[in-house]
Amino acid sequence: MELFNTLTRRKETFQPRERGKVRIYVCGPTTYNYIHLGNARPLVFFDTVRRYFIYRGYDVRYIQNFTDVDDKIINRALEEGADPLELAGRYINEYFKDADALNVLRADRHPKVSEHMPEIIALIEALVQNGSAYVVEGSVYFEVRKFAGYGKISGRTLDDMRAGARVDVDPCKRDPMDFALWKAAKPGEPAWDSPWGKGRPGWHIECSAMALKYLGPDFDIHGGGFDLIFPHHENENAQSEAATGKPFVRYWLHNGFITVKEEKMSKSLGNFFLVREILARFPPELVRFFLLSTHYRSPLDFDDQKLSAAGRGLERIKTSIRLLSEVLAKEADGRVPGVAGDLNFRIDGIKSSFEKAMDDDLNTALAIGVIFELTREVNTAVKRVGAAVAPQDAEIFRKAMDLFINFNEVMGIFKTDSGGKKMLFDSTGGGEGSDTVAKLVDLIVEVRGEARKKKDWATADRLRDGLRELGIIIEDTPQGARRKKP
RNA sequence: GGCGACAUAGCCAAGUGGUAAGGCAGAGGACUGCAAAUCCUUUAUUCCCCGGUUCGAAUCCGGGUGUCGCCUCCA
Numbered sequence: 001m002e003l004f005n006t007l008t009r010r011k012e013t014f015q016p017r018e019r020g021k022v023r024i025y026v027c028g029p030t031t032y033n034y035i036h037l038g039n040a041r042p043l044v045f046f047d048t049v050r051r052y053f054i055y056r057g058y059d060v061r062y063i064q065n066f067t068d069v070d071d072k073i074i075n076r077a078l079e080e081g082a083d084p085l086e087l088a089g090r091y092i093n094e095y096f097k098d099a100d101a102l103n104v105l106r107a108d109r110h111p112k113v114s115e116h117m118p119e120i121i122a123l124i125e126a127l128v129q130n131g132s133a134y135v136v137e138g139s140v141y142f143e144v145r146k147f148a149g150y151g152k153i154s155g156r157t158l159d160d161m162r163a164g165a166r167v168d169v170d171p172c173k174r175d176p177m178d179f180a181l182w183k184a185a186k187p188g189e190p191a192w193d194s195p196w197g198k199g200r201p202g203w204h205i206e207c208s209a210m211a212l213k214y215l216g217p218d219f220d221i222h223g224g225g226f227d228l229i230f231p232h233h234e235n236e237n238a239q240s241e242a243a244t245g246k247p248f249v250r251y252w253l254h255n256g257f258i259t260v261k262e263e264k265m266s267k268s269l270g271n272f273f274l275v276r277e278i279l280a281r282f283p284p285e286l287v288r289f290f291l292l293s294t295h296y297r298s299p300l301d302f303d304d305q306k307l308s309a310a311g312r313g314l315e316r317i318k319t320s321i322r323l324l325s326e327v328l329a330k331e332a333d334g335r336v337p338g339v340a341g342d343l344n345f346r347i348d349g350i351k352s353s354f355e356k357a358m359d360d361d362l363n364t365a366l367a368i369g370v371i372f373e374l375t376r377e378v379n380t381a382v383k384r385v386g387a388a389v390a391p392q393d394a395e396i397f398r399k400a401m402d403l404f405i406n407f408n409e410v411m412g413i414f415k416t417d418s419g420g421k422k423m424l425f426d427s428t429g430g431g432e433g434s435d436t437v438a439k440l441v442d443l444i445v446e447v448r449g450e451a452r453k454k455k456d457w458a459t460a461d462r463l464r465d466g467l468r469e470l471g472i473i474i475e476d477t478p479q480g481a482r483r484k485k486p
Numbered sequence: 487g488g489c490g491a492c493a494u495a496g497c498c499a500a501g502u503g504g505u506a507a508g509g510c511a512g513a514g515g516a517c518u519g520c521a522a523a524u525c526c527u528u529u530a531u532u533c534c535c536c537g538g539u540u541c542g543a544a545u546c547c548g549g550g551u552g553u554c555g556c557c558u559c560c561a
Binding site (some may be wrong): 039256366 | 498
């Protein structure tokens with residue numbers, strides 16, 4: 001497998017620290033608000049990375065933190081008159097609602113800053129003791145000039161950055177680029193005891209402490225958005241390597257931005273869409289499909305029209321899976337096999353194309369193209385099926401269904417039943433609601449069938465149009481009417 | 487000012503040296519009572535522009551233009 005490593009700016013062959021195991025840390029949200037679509041991209045992408053490693057048979061350990069101690073949380077809590085930790089906890093719960101809707105698997109651990117003060121303090125102590133950090137009036141700063149590798153993640157030197165950066169005037173710092181590991185407490189802020197007095201951790205140290213605790217040094221993959229490269233990951237790397245004397249991360253992966261009208265979606269520009277706002281208008285499977293339809297390092301422009309266009313493509317995939325289920329229900333002895341021969345011939349090639357795409361730096365866009373290839377092959381074979389399917393053909397169709405299921409295990413687009421063997425669509429069936437409603441719809445469809453037999457097209461069309469207005473689509477097939485929701 | 491990324495059809499989008507995947511939209515056809523769904527065919531002599539390297543470049547090199555991002559909280 002090839003991964004583009006931000007550290008070297010090249011694709012590299014993936015070699016894990018331990019054979020057959022992958023250790024992944026992804027920067028999770030600072031929980032002072034609901035997540036927006038830009039926050040959702042890394043969630044969905046790295047969840048897909050994780051799923052692909054599982055698919056490939058790796059033992060995966062996946063950690064995603066919550067930053068629940070932070071300036072923004074404190075400010076927000078002040079505005080609302082709430083307790084900062086209580087507020088953060090509330091948004092953690094809300095985070096899970098959105099992530100679950102997007103079919104993002106729970107991490108093996110979701111560590112919180114507030115629950116890792118001893119580890120954070122120990123790490124800072126180590127940095128003070130080995131001379132990488134210094135203490136000024138109850139705060140501790142990391143001294144960037146002491147760390148030779150500073151700048152290697154973001155690809156710039158300290159002198160580059162000095163040139164134009166808005167310089168922090170904090171007179172406590174020995175170098176403007178030095179950053180806080182520990183901030184002395186200000187009145188009214190949450191604070192913890194430390195060797196330097198009451199205070200709280202700086203922004204970057206928590207990820208170092210938690211990643212090192214759960215994954216150890218030199219772990220395999222660290223992920224996040226491009227905007228975390230500097231300063232967050234630069235600093236995280238510097239302090240971690242300075243503390244342990246060992247490499248921190250083998251592969252740094254960074255996803256591109258979601259944009260709106262070609263501009264980065266961000267809170268400060270006010271051009272963001274909350275995940276829950278979008279989910280109120282579009283199905284979650286479509287949002288996930290849309291996020292994966294572009295390579296993760298490219299920017300992805302969001303608007304309703306693009307999402308809708310993607311939706312029509314996704315519908316083709318769903319239709320194909322539906323058709324396959326129908327075919328599999330028609331298995332019968334005594335039929336002469338042969339309708340699925342071509343499909344059988346293609347399946348292995350499609351599977352390896354998919355894996356090849358994912359092996360090449362997690363190219364989900366290409367992989368989705370391969371899924372469309374499977375869709376076309378399946379549909380072509382399904383077209384030849386009559387009233388029944390021979391067991392030999394059914395076997396081939398089952399293989400195709402298994403392939404859809406495999407692909408979905410990786411992409412995570414459709415929710416599945418508890419056994420993971422059946423994909424649940426948001427919009428199957430028709431006639432939802434009460435039993436009575438379902439029976440009424442059955443009755444209407446039946447009456448329409450009788451009208452068609454009598455070539456009473458006016459009545460048949462009126463019933464079909466009427467049902468469509470109620471959100472129930474009728475499609476006529478040689479074997480009778482098929483119903484679905486749009 | 488420093489650093490970096492990107493520029494492929496009406497739209498979205500893969501493709502890093504061998505002659506332009508895929509999806510949406512459009513056109514034609516098959517199927518259908520009509521639809522829908524599905525299938526087939528078709529839609530970029532060409533990949534922002536100009537030079538160069540090469541038998542051969544969307545792909546490499548140089549220059550230009552444009553867009554975006556990071557350098558400050560941000561996924």
